[in-house]
Structure formats: C-alpha cells, structure tokens
Amino acid sequence: MLFFSFFKTLIDHEVTVELKNDIQIRGVLKSVDQYLNIKLDNIQVLEEIKYPHMSAVKNVFIRGSVVRYVHLPANAVDVPLLEDATRREAANQAGKGK
Amino acid sequence: MENLTISDAPPPPLQHHAGVGGQGGMPPILGRPPPPLQQLPAQMFTTAAQLLDLTDKKLMVALRDGRKLVGILRSWDQFANLVLQSTKERIFVAPETAPDQPRGLYADIDRGLFLVRGENVLLLGEIDLDKEDDAPPGYDLAEVELVQTLSKKRKQQDKAKEKQKVKMLSKEGFEGENVGEVLL
Numbered sequence: 001m002l003f004f005s006f007f008k009t010l011i012d013h014e015v016t017v018e019l020k021n022d023i024q025i026r027g028v029l030k031s032v033d034q035y036l037n038i039k040l041d042n043i044q045v046l047e048e049i050k051y052p053h054m055s056a057v058k059n060v061f062i063r064g065s066v067v068r069y070v071h072l073p074a075n076a077v078d079v080p081l082l083e084d085a086t087r088r089e090a091a092n093q094a095g096k097g098k
Numbered sequence: 099m100e101n102l103t104i105s106d107a108p109p110p111p112l113q114h115h116a117g118v119g120g121q122g123g124m125p126p127i128l129g130r131p132p133p134p135l136q137q138l139p140a141q142m143f144t145t146a147a148q149l150l151d152l153t154d155k156k157l158m159v160a161l162r163d164g165r166k167l168v169g170i171l172r173s174w175d176q177f178a179n180l181v182l183q184s185t186k187e188r189i190f191v192a193p194e195t196a197p198d199q200p201r202g203l204y205a206d207i208d209r210g211l212f213l214v215r216g217e218n219v220l221l222l223g224e225i226d227l228d229k230e231d232d233a234p235p236g237y238d239l240a241e242v243e244l245v246q247t248l249s250k251k252r253k254q255q256d257k258a259k260e261k262q263k264v265k266m267l268s269k270e271g272f273e274g275e276n277v278g279e280v281l282l
Contacts, residue, residue, distance in 0.1 A: 008143060019220065033145045037178070043223075052190050052202060052234035053166040057158055057223030061148055063178055066162075066220045 002089045006082060007032040007070075015040070016071035017062055023051055025060060036064035149174045152224060157182070160220040166190070167212060168225070177216035185209040191248040193236065195255075202237040205245035 007029070016026040017038060024047070027040030039061050045054045152171050159167040159182065169185030186206040193202045233239060267273070 004143075021220065031143060031148050033143050033148060035145065037145055037148060039148050049236055050192075052204065052237050053158055053160065053188060054223060055234035056225050056229040056232065058226040059224050061152060061178075061222040063216070063219050063221065065217070 001034070002085060003036065004032065004034055005085070007036065007038075009078075010072065010076055013073050013076045015073065016046075017067055018069040018071065019062065019066050020068045021066070023047075023054075025054075025062070027060070030059070033064075036067065038062045038064065038067065038070070145176045145178065149178070149222075152222060156225045156227070156230070158188075158223040158225055159214065160223075161214065162218045162220055167209070167214075168206070169209075169212060171222070175216075178219050178222075179216045180212070180214045180219065180222075182212040182214065185212045189245050189249050190234075190237065191245055191252055195248050195252045199248075202234070203240040203245050203248065204234070204237050205240055205242040207242055 010029050011031070013029055014026065015029050016024055017040065018024045023045065025040060025043050025045055027043035029038065030041045031039040039059065041059045043054075043057065043060055045051050048055065149171075153174070155171060157169065157171050159169070159180065161167065166188045167182060167185050168188055169182030171180060172183045173181040185208075187209050188204060188206050190204045191199075191202060193200060
C-alpha cells in the first residue's frame with residue numbers, strides 16, 4: 001500500500017500520466033485508489049492532434065493497469081520521507097515473511 | 099456507499115417502544131429510532147468513489163483495441179466493468195490517410211447499449227458539454243462508409259509498419275512490452 005499512500009500525498013498537484021499507448025495526459029491529480037486507478041482534472045493532452053477523441057474531455061479516470069509512467073512534480077516529493085516509508089514497508093514485509 | 103465487512107459491528111437492535119418513562123434519547127418515530135447519520139469522508143479513495151461522480155454522465159471511453167465509445171455511464175463495479183447507454187462508436191482517420199485528404203475525418207455509428215469488461219478499458223473521459231458538438235481541431239465530420247473504409251486502410255498500414263518495427267527490434271534482441279498486441 002506504499003504507493004497508494006504516496007500518491008495520496010500528491011493529490012491536487014499537477015502530474016503527467018503516460019499510458020502504455022504512448023498518450024501523455026497532464027492534469028491535476030484528484031483521486032487514486034488501491035489499483036492505482038487515477039483521476040485527473042483539467043486535463044491537457046500532449047500532441048493533441050494525434051488524439052482527437054480527447055478534445056472535448058475535461059477530466060479523466062485512467063485505469064491503473066494501462067499506466068506506464070507518472071511524471072511527478074519534483075518539489076512535491078519529500079524524498080527522505082519516502083525513503084523512510086520504503087524502509088519501514090520493507091521491514092514490515094520481512095517481518096511478515098518470517 | 100456502504101462498505102460493510104464481516105468484521106463490522108452488527109447494526110444496533112431496533113428499540114421496540116423502549117421509551118417507557120422516557121429514558122432520554124430521541125422520541126421514536128412510528129416505533130423506530132431515527133436512522134443513524136451516515137456521512138462520507140470528504141474524499142474516499144476507492145474505485146467506487148471515483149466512478150460514482152461519473153455515473154449518469156456522458157463519457158468518452160477508450161478501449162484497449164482502439165475503439166472510442168461515447169455514451170452515458172449507467173452502472174459499474176470495482177473492476178471498472180461498465181454499462182453504457184445510448185452508445186455511439188466514434189471512428190477517426192488521421193490526416194493524409196488518403197492522397198487528397200489534408201484534414202482528419204471522423205464519423206459516429208449508433209451502437210446502443212454496451213457492457214464493457216473492465217480489463218478492456220483504457221480510460222474514461224467526462225465530456226465537456228460546452229465542447230461536445232465542436233469537431234476536434236483539424237478534423238471534419240464525414241460519411242460513415244468513407245471513414246470506415248479509410249480507417250480500415252489506415253489500420254492495415256499501421257499494422258504493417260508495427261510488424262516491421264517489431265521484426266527489426268527483435269533482430270537486435272529487443273522485445274517490446276506489447277508484442278503481438280498494439281495498444282491504440
């Protein structure tokens with residue numbers, strides 16, 4: 001659940017989501033769920049001319065399974081905190097394995 | 099939305115006219131206590147909550163096989179299985195597919211009711227009703243038959259191109275993440 005929690009800290013930040021079909025969508029992250037499905041508001045599609053079906057769309061729900069990358073705003077990521085949380089999660093998992 | 103699990107406490111038992119002598123609390127209405135106040139948290143981070151505000155809205159649904167459906171979302175579940183009403187399939191052909199076609203073309207085909215299995219969904223987009231009647235920039239509405247033939251032609255071209263690309267890459271030892279299946 002680490003990444004789920006991490007994405008929750010990015011709510012209301014602008015991110016760019018790159019899908020497995022190469023389309024890149026920039027928008028304000030509004031919601032995320034356990035499958036890392038993503039909701040973006042006020043979207044803007046890069047290379048819009050290639051994706052005419054998106055022209056009248058203002059907000060999207062993206063299925064987590066089709067996401068390739070999420071480009072994050074660097075200043076919104078607390079790296080030490082994330083490292084810490086990662087170690088804690090790893091320790092937890094190791095504890096469970098025993 | 100109610101998310102009940104087995105570990106949840108059972109609902110409080112109904113108080114059958116327990117108020118003899120008026121032991122405080124709310125007076126029973128027609129023999130029942132008032133229903134408990136249910137409040138949702140401001141943001142619920144579940145699939146259900148995300149899809150809930152898209153329900154009964156006009157959506158553009160992009161599928162894994164490249165189809166674009168425009169319809170009204172009537173029902174769904176946690177896998178993003180969807181029911182769409184009054185669906186139209188919208189087909190596009192890019193500019194320059196035919197020799198004398200500088201602009202892109204699109205057409206709508208009436209499809210009716212759709213049940214889409216969740217795994218085939220790429221994304222759902224809520225359509226801005228102010229813009230829904232405008233043609234996409236660089237595109238014009240055209241005859242369905244014309245657009246269908248052109249899009250078939252385009253698909254074959256793209257398929258051949260992709261095949262060649264995969265072949266060249268595999269010669270160099272690369273293997274794409276969707277070999278054999280092109281996501282559109």
